[in-house]
Amino acid sequence: MKRFVIFLLAALLIGGSGAWAEEKILMMATTTSTDDTGLLDYLAPEFQKDTGIVLRWVATGTGKALKLGENCDADVLLVHAPDAEEKFVAAGFGINRREIMYNDFVIIGPADDPAGIRGQGVGVALAAIKSKTAVFVSRGDKSGTHQKELELWQAAGLPIPDKEAWYVQTGQGMLATINLAAERNGYTMTDRGSYIKYEANLNGNPPLKILVEMDAVLLNQYSVIAVNPARCPKAQLELATAFSDWMAGERGQGLIGGFKLLEKQLFTPNAQ
Amino acid sequence: MKPPLYTIRSLVHAYDGGPPVLAIERLSVAAGSILGLVGPNGSGKSTLLKLLAFVEKPTRGEIRFKDRPAAPFSDAVRFQVTLLTQEPYLMRRSVHANVAYGLKLRGRSRDCRPQVAAALSLVGLAAERFADRKWYQLSGGEAQRVSLAARLALQPEALLLDEPTASVDAASAELIKAAVIRARDQWGTTLVIASHDRQWLYEICDDSLHLFRGRILESGADNLLFGPWQPGPSGFWHKPLAGGGVLRVPPPPDDQAVGVLDTRAVSLTAPGAASPQGLNTLDGVVSRLVLEKNTRRIVATISVGLLALTVKLDPERLQALHLYPGKAVRIHFAPQAVAWCDPA
Amino acid sequence: MDFLLGGFVTAIQLLLTGDSETYSAVFATVRVSGYSMAASLALGVPGGFFLGHFDFRGKRQVRLVVDTLLALPTVLIGLLVYAFLSQRGPLGEWGLLFTLPGIAIGQTFLALPVVVALTATAVEAMDRHLRTTLITLGVSRTQLLLSILWEGRLGILAAAATAYGRVTTEVGVSMMVGGNIKWLTRTMTTAIALETNKGQFAMGVALGLVLMAIAFVVNFSVFFLRRR
Structure with a gap:
């Protein structure tokens, strides 16, 4: 018994420290969309091959990803909420913000389109949903997608809904939110990648269709930010910079452009 | 003359600050004697036995064992004194393990099978039938006898029995009587036995003590x-x-x-x-x-x-x-x- | 509804084909629950024994606190442990955030009240004649405690099984403290949460079935040990 306990304690210690000893490990906090679509699973092995750095990531909402950076629990961030990111950098939590790629958002809804928004601009569409009090499902989780949605209501000159009966806030991930919208026969806003996944899950015949797309305000910019080592002594700026350079470089940009989900390109590289 | 095995002076015992349940000014138990305790329920018999077994410490006063002070867990009494309580507890092990437990504590567990068998036969249980039974495979009377066997196997200097015949039949009561007398005659064991069965008790006791409301009544005050x-x-x-x-x-x-x-x-x-x-x-x-x-x-x-x-x-x-x-x-x-x- | 049947089929496929992602999550769960069970039993059984066996001032208040902690929400534990293990937290130096031992610390807080409370109950429920019997047979103080513990082994086993159930099925701590990092801290439950979030219900059901299978094996073993 005593030996068993000692063994377990030893295993615990080795498990705790040993794995970190040799390799160079870059800890990244990112958003669910990059993970859910499989983009990171596709990029990480290539990045390791080129640089010898192991990329590990925690996928969460942009809000929490920024919080992890603020708490020094990550070395680098890959997020998509430009306003919040600028505040983050201005507050001294992050440095070297660099735009990497974008994807776009779409507004989806039931095929019979009860609010009649098909083919409209975003502002008109949202106003129609509000006036018809059609169900609109929101992430409601401070994620990049949620923040984008809030910007759209503001840009359309509409008050941000909150307690209205037709405005449903899930507090969950993108695909859970889409599924909920389908259950409620409502509208929602999603990134295109998540929608493609959703479409594929239902064998190409989903109840919710893309109704509004290609509006300039729907573009979704992703950036890499290094966590500021001046504030976080343990933050590995060198590795974070290597990642940022690789993503913005020819190799990373090419891979991003070539990433396809179900034959469709998801992200457009646009590093300067 | 041998010194008394037990000497009690100014003993008072109470549970958790309650009223005293036992008050004995003076008592000695001669080595090698058999003392009977009689008295109605709640008269303090079980409490006296627990104190004599050094399971508990008296609230006041002292109990000397072989003219030396003794207390629970002390080496002077741990392996010398044993008590069979009124509702004995069988450990969740086999009959053999229960009887051998005390021997094991005394470092005498090697080849203890014959000792266990002998102890079981003293209480009328055949080892080949009972030794490997589990604790839940025994009747109330059998459990009582296994518990007694576990005490007899130790060949103690003092054997204290609390209502040993309460849940056994007449034949077993006779067996227990024979075992008790044998313990005294062969090993010189001193016995203190509380029982409601006065006839059974008077047949084996050298002396009897009448307890009432925690006090010893004068002899003859039956x-x-x-x-x-x-x-x-x-x-x-x-x-x-x-x-x-x-x-x-x-x-x-x-x-x-x-x-x-x-x-x-x-x-x-x-x-x-x-x-x-x-x-x-x-x-x-x-x-x-x-x-x-x-x-x-x-x-x-x-x-x-x-x-x-x-x-x-x-x-x-x-x-x-x-x-x-x-x-x-x-x-x-x-x-x-x-x-x-x-x-x- | 289809995804339930689909999940069942997927579960069998994943297990038979030795799917490395699935097994990585299974092993993460087994390892982390092994750590947390070892720690919570090592601390909780003596603690519960002390609480159940001895009388001391304030015992009822301690009992009340322990019983209240039984209702600790896992996300709250996750949040508190994160706060301590974060680089900005007091224990950030240990580098345990986003590691299995980190999760195990949180799960230990989850399992500890269960082990303490159920062990205390088991010890309290033991026959009051046991103590007397052991003393009359000549135990030392240490032997007394060990023998009482051994007599209560079935109750303690039940406590361990209940705690194990709580530890293997929780999501809050694993997600908050572990970060659901693939190949590293992704456990069965965080994998289920992730797959469900991704809308891959069949995969979620499959992993859930695997988790149930593990729980079944554990309880089946306990069931056999308990058969007196």
């Missing part, structure tokens, strides 16, 4: 008279008895007080004999006659309605009265012979 009492004429108090007759007693401290009647103050006559002036005169029937082992006197129990009184007689007196169980007799005793117990 009869307890319970209230309620009512004031009566000429300064005495009364209690009407079921089946007629009245008990007269001196004024009690309160109407529920318990009186103690010395057996030596009770005289026995033929039915219909003249009643001396001023004495209690009660008609009853002999219900039991038992030989007291060490005095060769006869202990007679007389039923008067629901009351049972004990009288001790010489064999000659028994002859003269032609006593046998079922015979009607008349008993006399002076009301002043009744003493009152101190309220505990």
Whole structure:
């Protein structure tokens, strides 16, 4: 018994420290969309091959990803909420913000389109949903997608809904939110990648269709930010910079452009 | 002369700051003797046994073992004294493991099978049938006997038994009696045994101790008279008895007080004999006659309605009265012979 | 509804084909629950024994606190442990955030009240004659405690099984403290949460079935040990 306990304690210690000893490990906090679509699973092995750095990531909402950076629990961030990111950098939590790629958002809804928004601009569409009090499902989780949605209501000159009966806030991930919208026969806003996944899950015949797309305000910019080592002594700026350079470089940009989900390109590289 | 095995001085015991349940000024138990404890439920018998077994520490006073102070877990007594409680607990192991447990603690577990078998046979259990049974495969009486075997296997210097015959049949009670006597004769074990079965107890005891409300009653004080009492004429108090007759007693401290009647103050006559002036005169029937082992006197129990009184007689007196169980007799005793117990 | 049947089929496929992602999550769960069970039993059994066996001042208050902690929400534990293990937290130096031992610390807080409370109950429920019996047979103080513990082994086993159930099925701590990092801290439950979030219900059901299978094996073993 005593030996068993000692063994377990030893295993615990080795498990705790040993794995970190040799390799160079870059800890990244990112958003669910990059993970859910499989983009990171596709990029990480290539990045390791080129640089010898192991990329590990925690996928969460942009809000929490920024919080992890603020708490020094990550070395680098890959997020998509430009306003919040600028505040983050201005507050001294992050440095070297660099735009990497974008994807776009779409507004989806039931095929019979009860609010009649098909083919409209975003502002008109949202106003129609509000006036018809059609169900609109929101992430409601401070994620990049949620923040984008809030910007759209503001840009359309509409008050941000909150307690209205037709405005449903899930507090969950993108695909859970889409599924909920389908259950409620409502509208929602999603990134295109998540929608493609959703479409594929239902064998190409989903109840919710893309109704509004290609509006300039729907573009979704992703950036890499290094966590500021001046504030976080343990933050590995060198590795974070290597990642940022690789993503913005020819190799990373090419891979991003070539990433396809179900034959469709998801992200457009646009590093300067 | 050998020193006494136990010496008790000014002992008081109470549970959790409650009222004292046991108060013994002085008591010694001779080595190699068999002492019987009698008394009604709650009289302190089990408490006294637990204290003698050093399971608990007395609230006040001391118990010396072989003239040395001793306390729970002390090496002087740990392997010398053992107690069989009224409701023995069998550990969740086999019968063999239960009996061998104490031997194991004493470092005598090597090849203990024969010892365990011998202990089991002392209580009438065949080792080949019982040793490998699990604790839940035993009847109440078998569990009691296995527990006793677990104590006998230790060949202790002091063996304390609390109601050992309470849940066993007559044949087992005889076996236990034989085992107890054997323990004393072969190993010189000192025994203290509490039992309600007075006949069984008187047959094996050298001496008996009467406990009531946590106190030792004087020897011979076997009869307890319970209230309620009512004031009566000429300064005495009364209690009407079921089946007629009245008990007269001196004024009690309160109407529920318990009186103690010395057996030596009770005289026995033929039915219909003249009643001396001023004495209690009660008609009853002999219900039991038992030989007291060490005095060769006869202990007679007389039923008067629901009351049972004990009288001790010489064999000659028994002859003269032609006593046998079922015979009607008349008993006399002076009301002043009744003493009152101190309220505990 | 289809995804339930689909999940069942997927579960069988994943297990039979030795799917490395699935097995990585299974092993993460087994390892982390092994750590947390070892720690919570090592601390909780003596603690519960002390609470159940001894009388001391304030015992009822301690009991009340322990019983209240039984209702600790896992996300709250996750949040608190994160706060301590974060680089900005007091224990950030240990580098345990986003590691299995980090999750195990949180799960230990989750399992500890269960082990303490159920062990205390088991010890309290033991026959009051046991103690007397052991003393009369000549135990030393240490032997007394060990023997009482051994007599209560079935109750303690039940406590361990209940705690194990709580630890293997929780999501809050694993997600908050572990970060659901693939190949590293992704456990069965965080994998289920992730797959469900991704809308891959069949995969979620499959992993759930695997988790149930593990729980079944554990309880089946306990069931056999308990058969007196």
